[in-house]
Amino acid sequence: MxxxxxxxxxxxxxxxxxxxxxxxxxxxxxxxxxxxxxxxxxxxxxxxxxxxxxxxxxxxxxxxxxxxxxxxxxxxxxxxxxxxxxxxxxxxxxxxxxxxxxxxxxxxxxxxxxxxxxxxxxxxxxxxxxxxxxxxxxxxxxxxxxxxxxxxxxxxxxxxxxxxxxxxxxxxxxxxxxxxxxxxxxxxxxxxxxxxxxxxxxxxxxxxxxxxxxxxxxxxxxxxxxPTSPHIPTVNAVRGAACLGIFGELGIINIGIGTTLPFQYVGAPDFKTEIINDDIKMLKLQGIHFNPTKFQPFYGMYNGKLCDGFFLTFTNDKNFAPYTSGILFFSSLIKYYPNMFDRGKLKQNSIDMFNKVTGSDAVLDALINKKSINDLRKICNKGLDNYRKLRQKYLLYD
CATH class of the missing domain: 3.40.50.12170 (Uncharacterised protein PF07075, DUF1343)
Structure with missing residues (x-):
């Protein structure tokens, strides 16, 4: 303090x-x-x-x-x-x-x-x-x-x-x-x-x-x-979960579960870190940095395998939009992994849980249909203006 x-x-x-x-x-x-x-x-x-x-x-x-x-x-x-x-x-x-x-x-x-x-x-x-x-x-x-x-x-x-x-x-x-x-x-x-x-x-x-x-x-x-739960041992785990947590429901790549820093690592053994990093820079995400690295989960997905990917770090930025940032990050992977969001390859219970967690079918549908960054941003912001006005009535602190 x-x-x-x-x-x-x-x-x-x-x-x-x-x-x-x-x-x-x-x-x-x-x-x-x-x-x-x-x-x-x-x-x-x-x-x-x-x-x-x-x-x-x-x-x-x-x-x-x-x-x-x-x-x-x-x-x-x-x-x-x-x-x-x-x-x-x-x-x-x-x-x-x-x-x-x-x-x-x-x-x-x-x-x-x-x-x-x-x-x-x-x-x-x-x-x-x-x-x-x-x-x-x-x-x-x-x-x-x-x-x-x-x-x-x-x-x-x-x-x-x-x-x-x-x-x-x-x-x-x-x-x-x-x-x-x-x-x-x-x-x-x-x-x-x-x-x-x-x-x-x-x-x-x-x-x-x-x-x-x-x-x-x-x-x-x-x-x-x-710690609020086994995989939220730190405040940075909270920030990482806000970005990556929804994708844990789909089980498509490792999001740090099985490492000592859950929700701060993301990647896979065949992850194309270098070229993906160039695409991420173009997104100009605020408050979050994707740092190229390698990591090895000791349980869970890719247990014992060396993974390429990123280590997430965070800065204090009022424009930090973790949910949107996570969705845009995953959308940038589709170019290199076109079957990542193939509905036929995703388990139905995973699809159902992802839709429950996001509160809508629209997010996954947009990823499956390879919608544009602008379309994804609109989906991520749906209902936000009305909620912001509603929330204002209940704020107890400056």
């Missing part, structure tokens, strides 16, 4: 500073994992337990489990953690049930999102709020930074009828919000239960951060990064 930056207080720090007044004498459920910590690194669950101000009747955990070690897509089991019954919201159910909710006075949320729509932590928050709206239970969000910052917005919104657990709401792929801001949007736009107006909104309180600015990189916050 640079000397000119004031120390950031997270939502949980403000909760502690206010002597836990909003949850005093209440029975609460805490939706959290190991990323839910104070600015000094203390686990939120332990801080609340130590305070003795309220009773935690259970923990709620998202995809990857409490310790963020469960692989993506793998079911998470219920558990006992810190002596507390821990209920998985990524197992047999994706939302807390009525019986459990009716035994508490409030649900408290403290979890680190990564600013990417398909990352399911915001979907778990959405589903939890939905269940709380149905059962009349208040929700308290302890806010924390978006690691991609609060200014970058990129990627088409989820089309009507294309919503799923990896595209829970009609927001852009890189949404540019904190979890508190998204919660306000989910609630006030009545997205939780649109068919049931009486249960489409919950009682919501967002405990805001202090001294966080939208323009801040995560490094500028001075906060420690705690």
């Amino acid at each position: 640079t000397p000119s930056v004031k120390k950031i207080k997270l939502g949980v720090d403000v909760l502690i500073e206010n002597d836990f007044d909003i949850i005093e004498n209440k029975k609460i459920l805490l939706l959290t994992n190991t990323t839910g910590r104070t600015s000094s690194g203390q686990l939120t669950v332990e801080e609340i337990q130590r305070s003795k101000k309220c009773e935690i009747i259970g923990l709620l955990t998202p995809e990857h489990g409490f310790f963020t070690t469960v692989p993506a897509g793998q079911s998470v089991n219920d558990d006992i953690i810190f002596g507390l019954k821990t209920y998985s919201l990524y197992g047999n159910s994706r939302k807390p049930d009525s019986k459990l909710l009716k035994s508490c006075d409030a649900v408290v949320v403290d979890i680190q999102d990564i600013g990417i729509r398909s990352y399911t932590y915001i979907s778990t928050i959405f589903k939890t709020m939905q269940s709380c709206a149905e059962n009349g239970i208040p929700v308290i969000i302890l806010d924390r930074p978006n690691p991609l910052g609060g200014e970058i917005i990129d990627g088409n919104i989820v089309e009507t009828g294309k919503d799923s657990f990896v595209g829970i709401a009609p927001i852009s792929y890189i949404h540019g919000c904190t979890i508190g801001e998204l919660a306000e949007m989910f609630n006030n736009e009545r997205w939780l239960n649109p068919k049931n107006p009486d249960k489409s909104k919950c009682s919501l309180t967002v405990i805001k951060m202090v001294n966080w600015k939208r323009s801040m990189t995560y490094e500028e916050t001075g906060l420690q990064w705690w």
Whole structure:
């Protein structure tokens, strides 16, 4: 943290500073994992337990489990953690049930999102709020930074009828919000239960951060990064996932999974790095650099094979458009690998998952049909102007 930056207080720090007044004498459920910590690194669950101000009747955990070690897509089991019954919201159910909710006075949320729509932590928050709206239970969000910052917005919104657990709401792929801001949007736009107006909104309180600015990189916050999942060990992994993550669904080349820097390597054993590099330079992508290199995955795709490709590095640039950059990068490969997006060679479940993650059939269709760079940019920006206006109503920070 640079000397000119004031120390950031997270939502949980403000909760502690206010002597836990909003949850005093209440029975609460805490939706959290190991990323839910104070600015000094203390686990939120332990801080609340130590305070003795309220009773935690259970923990709620998202995809990857409490310790963020469960692989993506793998079911998470219920558990006992810190002596507390821990209920998985990524197992047999994706939302807390009525019986459990009716035994508490409030649900408290403290979890680190990564600013990417398909990352399911915001979907778990959405589903939890939905269940709380149905059962009349208040929700308290302890806010924390978006690691991609609060200014970058990129990627088409989820089309009507294309919503799923990896595209829970009609927001852009890189949404540019904190979890508190998204919660306000989910609630006030009545997205939780649109068919049931009486249960489409919950009682919501967002405990805001202090001294966080939208323009801040995560490094500028001075906060420690705690891995949010097995393949998001660093903030640069977040940035890389924002660029390359959607293509992991197709399994066409390695995107750094199986290396020590997931989502920062991309390539294959027969990758034509040198000539592809010339094409990438012509794209004039901002905030991202593709550095020619070699790498060797030690598990996953091309396990044990030396790959040619690129190492991704990033600079602080307000024009960084990671989702669009990733799509344009892959489109530049088609010239050299014309069958890369051959529908007949892609598995149907991979196609379905890619379309879910992108919230539209249009992105893959454009790549399959070798659409122009300008056409791809238009597809990536579809619905963005309306989302930008909508989002403006819910911004809690300058």
